[in-house]
Amino acid sequence: MTQSEGGGAPPKWGPHNTVRVVDPSPVNWLSITWNTMEEPNRVDHDGIGQPSLAESFTWVDDETLEMTMRDAVYQDGERFDAHMFKLGFDKVQEWDNPHPPGAFLNFAPDVTCEAIDDKTIRMRFPGKDSAALMKLRGMHLPSTRFWNEWGFRDPETGSAEGHW
Amino acid sequence: MLTSGTSTLKGRTDEVVMEPNETYWNPARKPKVRIVYDNAIDKAEAIRSVAAGDGRVDVVFDVVPDVAHAFRSDRAKIQAKRSKSVLTGVFNENKPNSPWVKPELRRALNLALDRERILKDGAHGYGEIMPVFIQQGRYGSDPALRPFAHDVGTAAHLVEEGGLKGQKVVIVASPTYGRVVDEIIKDLHEIGLQGKAVITREEPPEDWDVKLEWYFDWSPQYPVGVVHREFFGKGGILRHAPEDAGFDRLYEKLLRTVQQPAQEEVVREVERYCHDQAKALFLYSPNTLFAVSDRVGFTAYDTCMSELAETVVKD
Numbered sequence: 001m002t003q004s005e006g007g008g009a010p011p012k013w014g015p016h017n018t019v020r021v022v023d024p025s026p027v028n029w030l031s032i033t034w035n036t037m038e039e040p041n042r043v044d045h046d047g048i049g050q051p052s053l054a055e056s057f058t059w060v061d062d063e064t065l066e067m068t069m070r071d072a073v074y075q076d077g078e079r080f081d082a083h084m085f086k087l088g089f090d091k092v093q094e095w096d097n098p099h100p101p102g103a104f105l106n107f108a109p110d111v112t113c114e115a116i117d118d119k120t121i122r123m124r125f126p127g128k129d130s131a132a133l134m135k136l137r138g139m140h141l142p143s144t145r146f147w148n149e150w151g152f153r154d155p156e157t158g159s160a161e162g163h164w
Numbered sequence: 165m166l167t168s169g170t171s172t173l174k175g176r177t178d179e180v181v182m183e184p185n186e187t188y189w190n191p192a193r194k195p196k197v198r199i200v201y202d203n204a205i206d207k208a209e210a211i212r213s214v215a216a217g218d219g220r221v222d223v224v225f226d227v228v229p230d231v232a233h234a235f236r237s238d239r240a241k242i243q244a245k246r247s248k249s250v251l252t253g254v255f256n257e258n259k260p261n262s263p264w265v266k267p268e269l270r271r272a273l274n275l276a277l278d279r280e281r282i283l284k285d286g287a288h289g290y291g292e293i294m295p296v297f298i299q300q301g302r303y304g305s306d307p308a309l310r311p312f313a314h315d316v317g318t319a320a321h322l323v324e325e326g327g328l329k330g331q332k333v334v335i336v337a338s339p340t341y342g343r344v345v346d347e348i349i350k351d352l353h354e355i356g357l358q359g360k361a362v363i364t365r366e367e368p369p370e371d372w373d374v375k376l377e378w379y380f381d382w383s384p385q386y387p388v389g390v391v392h393r394e395f396f397g398k399g400g401i402l403r404h405a406p407e408d409a410g411f412d413r414l415y416e417k418l419l420r421t422v423q424q425p426a427q428e429e430v431v432r433e434v435e436r437y438c439h440d441q442a443k444a445l446f447l448y449s450p451n452t453l454f455a456v457s458d459r460v461g462f463t464a465y466d467t468c469m470s471e472l473a474e475t476v477v478k479d
Contacts, residue, residue: 013183015219017477018198019460022210023225023470030382031470032201035182036169041384045474047248047302047466049384062422072189075172103399104389128420130427134386 030100037140040067040085041133049133053080053141054121062128067121074143082115088141089113089123091151098152098160104131105138170195170473178204182472193473214240214455222460225470227453228340233288235455244290244451245464248381250297250391251341253348253374253445257405263328264373265405270442272322273333273374274312276355277348283448286344291448296435297392299449303385304431309439312446320355329356336368337361337376344447345376374445377402380468388418388434396443410437 023031034042040054051057054067072080092098092107099105112124125132140152152160170193171182180201188194202210202221211231213221217239227235232242253273255264263269279293292299295309323329333352337345342363349359362368368375379402383390394400396411414437418430438444456462463474 013198017196018200019222019472019475019477020200020202020220021223021225021470021472022202022205022207022221024207025226025468025470028201028225028470032173032180032182034169034469034471035171035199035473036173038169043382043384043465043467045463045465045471047381059422062420070189073187075185075187077187102401104393128422130419130422131386131389132422134383134389137382137384 033140037142039139039141040136043137049137053085054136057133060122063125065123065125065132066116067123069119069121074145076143076145078143078145080141080143081118082121083118084141084143085121086113086115087144087147088139091147092139095160099138101138105135107135171199178202195473196476199472199475211235211455214457217457217459222457223462223475224455225452227455229287229290229450229453230343232290232453232455240455240457243454243456243462243464245454245466246292246299247449247452247464247466247468248299248302248387249450249452249468250294250379250381251291251344251447251450252297252377252379252395253335253447254377254395254402254404255374255444256372259371259373263326263331266326267441268322269326269328270445271312272319272326272328272355273352273445274442275315275319275322276351276357277312277445277447278314278351279311279448280314282344282347282351286341286347287448287450290451290453292451293448294446296438296446297381297395298387298431298435302387304387304428304435306432306435309432309435312439312442316354323355323357330358332358332360333373334360334362334369334371335374335376336372337363338365339363340378341376348445375404376447378450382467382469385428388415388431392434392438396438408441408443410441411443 038053040052042050042052044050053070055070056068058066060066069082069085097103110126114122116122170185170188172185173182182199184195210221210224214224215237235242255270256262257265283289283291293311295311298305335345335348345361349361352359379391381387381390393415395402396408397415398407398412414434421427421430452464452468454464459478461476461478465471
């Protein structure tokens, strides 16, 4: 049946534009996270770090990292800006050990994050932390509604605290 | 779900369904297809489906070398991707009276191996030999560092000197690497050791000597934090040895070296230290292998992650 015969638009998704995959990896949850979340930086198909929601990173000195945020919009129309980064940082710092891969991804409790303006984030790492960009790769930056309605909390325990 | 990635998550049952994020900021990475992860189908059946081109499955990740080698289809192919992965033998330095606390005996086993043959006959050549954990040409690799030579004479001498001649070496691995273990054992015989393979997905016996571990580097140029630290550092989940003050000092130095190119030089220093101390039985970097339908254009990632933003259906 053609579109005109049926009188409506054809289904948007069908076999012609669907790819079906099987990923038996024990870390397939991480792949799905990285397909559906975004972070300040990412790693491209050649294994090289690339800017993502932050368009630039500058070490102002050995303890101070400044990032310029990209113009982007969430699915619900909320604008992404430096304040959303700050929200994501504050949320992750609420927990002692929130990352499934391990505590090595944690920012130290004395790390600070400040939205200088809508575009600029300044993070301070007392004592230095060269692993900062690695840690940022694991820092997801969802919308306000995501944090308010879901977050990363276990629905049964209400906690995002890991036991890894 | 209100996130900001390339795709939006539509649901999760036996399937995870992702559709393109219409508001995604980067047109170059905006997906053109819907992705369905099938979490229910058996892996072997999924590979057969790709080969048959029956439309149930288009891409299967983590295909093992034996299956990739045997794969035949006129509707699909195996894609092999150089990846930031390692296959390494962890020495059990924690077992009572472990000989592997001695660097010269760890070195002996490294010198015993003919890595080219092990890779070819044990894994159909799907991989790349490297000195430690970083492939040549990647961030942090040391151009002057070479994989351990295949030096049977020196290896046998070190084994005899260390009082290990004639002893049994228990090597543990998952079934994926059973043939690799067989090849390693052949080389151990050449230096006067007996080898015993324990191929299992379960917990190994406590007296194992070497355990093959696969691991991967997903990081933006921070391999020591993700890989080396897990094998040798404080809190490393793959470490079966006492804490190593030498390694920990270097890792601390790395953490405090923020600026490039100095940071990369510390990474090279870590690689040299691990090589000098023969911290593990260094093997090779396995390729990541995929069964891919000809109807799909699939871009694999060096990180071993199934990121699918660039995956398309061909015409």
